[in-house]
Amino acid sequence: MTQDGIARTPDASPRTLPHAATLHDVAREAGVSLATASRVLNGSERKVAEAFRERVERAAEALGYTPNVSAQATARGRSPVIALLVADIADPYFGQIAAGVARGADERGLVVTIAITERDPERENRIVRALRGQRPMGLILAASRAEHPDGAEAGSELEAFERFGGRVVAFGERHGDDGAERSVVIDNAGGAEELGRRMAALGYRTAIGIAAAAGVRTSDDRLDGFTRGFASGGGRVERIVRADFRRESGAAAMAGALAEGVEPGTLVFGMSDVVALGAISAIRAAGREVGSDIAVCGFDDVPASSDVTPSLTTVRIPLNDAGYQAFRAIVDEDWQQDPLPVEVVVRDSTPGR
Numbered sequence: 001m002t003q004d005g006i007a008r009t010p011d012a013s014p015r016t017l018p019h020a021a022t023l024h025d026v027a028r029e030a031g032v033s034l035a036t037a038s039r040v041l042n043g044s045e046r047k048v049a050e051a052f053r054e055r056v057e058r059a060a061e062a063l064g065y066t067p068n069v070s071a072q073a074t075a076r077g078r079s080p081v082i083a084l085l086v087a088d089i090a091d092p093y094f095g096q097i098a099a100g101v102a103r104g105a106d107e108r109g110l111v112v113t114i115a116i117t118e119r120d121p122e123r124e125n126r127i128v129r130a131l132r133g134q135r136p137m138g139l140i141l142a143a144s145r146a147e148h149p150d151g152a153e154a155g156s157e158l159e160a161f162e163r164f165g166g167r168v169v170a171f172g173e174r175h176g177d178d179g180a181e182r183s184v185v186i187d188n189a190g191g192a193e194e195l196g197r198r199m200a201a202l203g204y205r206t207a208i209g210i211a212a213a214a215g216v217r218t219s220d221d222r223l224d225g226f227t228r229g230f231a232s233g234g235g236r237v238e239r240i241v242r243a244d245f246r247r248e249s250g251a252a253a254m255a256g257a258l259a260e261g262v263e264p265g266t267l268v269f270g271m272s273d274v275v276a277l278g279a280i281s282a283i284r285a286a287g288r289e290v291g292s293d294i295a296v297c298g299f300d301d302v303p304a305s306s307d308v309t310p311s312l313t314t315v316r317i318p319l320n321d322a323g324y325q326a327f328r329a330i331v332d333e334d335w336q337q338d339p340l341p342v343e344v345v346v347r348d349s350t351p352g353r
Contacts, residue, residue: 021063030059081136087143100323138330191342192225200233203353250278273298310348
């Protein structure tokens with residue numbers, strides 16, 4: 001407000017301040033009260049006259065003002081941030097989930113922050129504890145979790161996060177006393193069982209499974225499902241090789257199996273496409289043929305699965321949609337999961353026998 005009592009309308013030219021623009025600067029520039037500027041820029045539900053709103057927004061743009069997220073979190077009890085916990089950001093499985101979460105966040109004007117757990121329960125606990133101080137509105141646990149002696153501690157960290165106003169959404173079933181806990185469920189066992197049946201129908205009778213350590217839920221579900229489906233068609237998983245979810249680990253596991261001996265006509269089931277692609281590289285390095293000699297199948301249908309030669313048989317999951325559903329589970333009070341279809345895709349890596 002000028003000395004003659006007339007409110008001053010800011011022009012659009014940028015201002016140069018000796019410090020980062022504050023809410024006080026914006027209010028002064030727009031000629032409105034601090035409370036009015038705050039209501040416009042901090043998303044208050046209280047209505048502000050359109051003329052005042054336009055003046056505040058022009059002033060904020062001219063001054064280069066951005067809201068102080070930490071201050072907003074203190075005032076509201078939470079920040080406009082969604083935290084996504086993944087095991088490995090280089091794994092395309094998590095990249096597609098992250099893209100789905102980001103799609104939802106963009107629709108709501110929210111920010112996604114990503115943390116990497118490396119499937120280490122202690123590291124996950126530390127991350128969740130640190131995130132509580134930043135007060136994100138939601139936490140998405142996308143990494144496959146293992147049964148672990150520290151499970152009680154992990155549960156208490158998540159309960160504390162929820163107690164202070166955040167919402168936790170997990171991939172896979174969560175086990176706890178609160179029936180309101182939300183999870184995005186992918187039918188890993190059902191998809192793998194159908195894959196096993198299809199492989200048996202193609203004439204395969206012996207298989208090697210490359211799986212994670214016992215107790216990793218995603219791996220266990222997929223291996224158990226594949227074993228059931230394969231057995232229902234007369235097949236048998238005769239060997240299980242333990243690895244982790246990295247491509248290099250899949251290659252090392254396959255190399256070890258080849259050193260012990262793998263008969264022509266054997267089928268290799270990798271618990272993920274990334275692991276299966278590692279197995280393919282080891283088979284080639286040993287001078288064996290993929291498909292006609294040793295068949296390979298995976299799970300997930302990451303983009304590289306259809307790009308390799310021979311292309312990889314797999315189970316397709318709509319991972320981008322799964323990430324989007326996880327986001328909606330954070331922000332929608334009446335959320336219910338839409339079914340996520342899984343589909344067996346037979347390609348050249350498993351020719352009929």
